Amino acid sequence: MGGVVISVALIISFLLRATCQDSPKRSLRFDGATGKFKIVAFADLHFGENAWENWGPEQDRKSDRVMSYILDAEKPDLVVFLGDVLTANNLPVKNATKYWKQATEATAKRSIPWAAVFGNHDDAPFEWPAQWFGPSGVPGASPGHYAYFQGTSRAELMEEDLKSALSVSVQGPPSLWPSVSNFALPIASHRKPGSTAALLYLMDSGGGSYPQVISAKQASWFRDVSAALNPDNQTQELVFWHIPSKAYESVAPKPSSPIAAPCIGSLNEENVASQSAEWGIMGILAKRPSAKAVVVGHNHGLDWCCPSGSGGLWLCFARHSGYGGYGSWTRGARVIELSENSGEKPRTWIRLENGRVVGELELDKSATRHPRHDADS
């Protein structure tokens, strides 16, 4: 009964958001001319690394250039920050929100709305770098005022995010604490005013200040909210979180081997680093024909999509978008284009910082590869 009340309250708040003219928050809507809605997912930006030397700030500038290029090339309707926006364990500051602001700036400058989920680094506590204990000592440190052991909490980062009128993130239900970034975003139809043509679900896969899991409580929250918003499975759905679930391991191509059908992608250089347990979310998703894909980050060296079983759900990686964090693979971002035109399936591809577009496919049961872009250089 409590679940029903919460679900009804959620629907009302969504409807209020979608219709209230005075709301400073953007409502998300398919484009009237094209019938499309395009999302760019930036994963693993890792802002704020090594601020005590030139290297870190230089990586942030490069990440900013990657995002600026991709945003100008793709002109999305929404950006999803897919976790590890910050490397908080590398940040000797009490309050990391200025780095969060820096990471969202390229998107804000272009007046593009965004939503954010947290990864395992965003609220991690500060870790003393080993080199600080070498001959050069701790840079600029005096007791108690330079390095901090507590990260800026998920709730504080979310509060900062929500200050922007462009953020469509939602501080998730307190009952799901310590996970925070759990919310649904309806995308309104342009064709049929008052109806929803797609649903995005953003979830917090943990890490940092607590274990890397999607809890059983989060799974039942998803089950209730999706059943309330999309009871007949007629509205297409996408799901975003940071750390791949265990299901990714069972569909993954062998690392460093060519990516073969039915998987499609261009980067396969790592083992899947999955969540520590599976508490039911994948079973619920497998039973929803309307759920087209789960999109995750976390593994910087993977950008493939593989079908999960026969239900039509695709499991996709986003690829490393930022210059912070491990790896030196060409940076890029996953783009997903939804359509409300009849017969058109959602499509996805990777836009690389060097201008190439790779790994395009339809997110459908019978996936069609679109290799037309892969030969571009």
Ligand SMILES: [Zn+2]
């Ligand atoms: Zn990362």
